[in-house]
Amino acid sequence: MSKTVPSVLVTGGSGFLGSEVIKKLVETEQYKVTSLDNLPPSLGSETFSNVRYIRANVLQPSELEDAFEQAKPVIVIHTAGVYDLGNKRYQNRSTGPVYEVNIQGTKNVLEAAKRNGAKGLVYTSSFSVLVDEIEADFHNADETWPTGRATLPYGRAKTAAENLVLASNTSSFRTCSLRPTLIFGPNDPTVIPRLHDCIARGETSFVIGDGSNLNDFVYVSNVADAHVLAASNLLESGTAAGQAFFITNGEPVSARDFCVAVWKEFGHVPSLNISVPPGLAWWLGWTAEWVSCISRQPSTLSMGVVRDAAAVRYMSIEKARRVLGYVPRVSLPEAVVVSCQDYKEKLQSQRVKKNKSWD
Template structure:
């Protein structure tokens, strides 16, 4: 597929939503460094740091959950391509919430916000969109294991708010009707991303040291998981951007991306703790019946007291299942290969955290 009028153009105007966030800011910095001739803009609720801000073509302070706010950002602005990374990742006890108000909040940002960005993109005349989806479109189905999962896996079984909202959003971006209207879009499904500055992975694992909760393994400990270093996730997005601005062979596709190094979940935790000088003196396997009983007990305690639960049945399910993906499609179409291995990524991420 040849993208008409794009191949010979040099001064592309690129907009990164969520451009001040963990992933979005990495994409902004990578584009500024790798394509200095391009005009890079960012859209977010908060400004990026001063060093990045002065290098941007434009910055839009925008609430993506508001259609009016998004519309205002695109008035008189006509990017060549939009990278939509903005969203919310429910963390800690909110990951397993079943409350309607929590669902409406997540849905309004991840699905509603994606609709607003997609619609504004097309209304502006832009027809190229790279969407940051998530592996949770499949993996937030906590009732099943997912081994070497590729893009043929059926969706619609996610039971958690995040996976449900990302499934809906991905479906909207890749809706065939939008393609008929000229939208050239693809979706990337990264696994759990960690690295310097992340707020969703390392902090939670590090907190277990202070909580004295590193001596336990739920189940047999043989479950395998995917993790991904931030620089590799950024690289995959840059490759997708370059593809849609040239050959366009990624159009209409979703891609699982990871470090391509699935590891035992509980061993990954131990590797993180070791970087902080913590090695559990003993690790006790908690049989599943006991773990289930504890999860239910904590859920009742949370319901009665309103306190935040350390453990519930959702976290028990999450901690014993296998979920990792196959990246062959991303390798074949995007040319994606992770450049920083998992062990090196852990060292780099923890070195930075140890210095803060």
């Protein structure tokens, strides 16, 4: 008798992480895969003939219901989410897309999954449930550290969503939550592009503090591996059920060293290392915020940026290793090279297209 192939549905399947999760699932040849997103697959991301792609919005229950009826997933991997960039990250508010998509969208997906007979759900949370307590440092933090103290909107929203997911865990509907740190890799929309932009803005010589503060980064394919491991666990032993896990590359690095490693891949080595005391940097950030408010022009510096730049934020992955069998397969140095090469190729492609448009 042939074995039934379990069906898995990935929300946010056209996104940076979601598309990588789908790729990993396809590589296992163990699942029937459905991608759900309100957008088509992003330019440059790989698509697969044996994956069903469905357009649906997690904020529209009727669209979700139709998608779940088509996919009939046994397990759901919920990567869909929204986050703010730049100084919007630090704006203190309690409404908007960050809350709507991350909280209500997650609630809608949970309800659709349970209503349509899914056996479990893996949620993409974030280390922001912890580190968005912006004034605190986090040295080798683990899952025993309490959440609920985040002061920034994204951390608050992800905490609320994670709580919904873990509270939904039962013997018949298993759930778990993964908390990746800063994710980067090919098609990266944030980390590598934003660090590359620092070169053109002439910001690479400035260091807030002494630059020794340790941070965690994680390569996108390693995060995708963790999601596949978590889905398999929930369908089999269930030892991950009801639990949260930090997912990192397991290689804490100083924020300055990571930035310099990225810049070197673009042929740029800062000629100076100008250390700005955190106290002075904070006042400069305060001034920049007021100037930005008066001029209505965005600023790259703010009090929040200063705090983020000087913070210590690295996590233990011992629990993920022990329970999920998670091992980061791509090292940080290798990941930096691959990610920067991908972005260099995209920049070159953009230059070629621009030159052709002038011909």
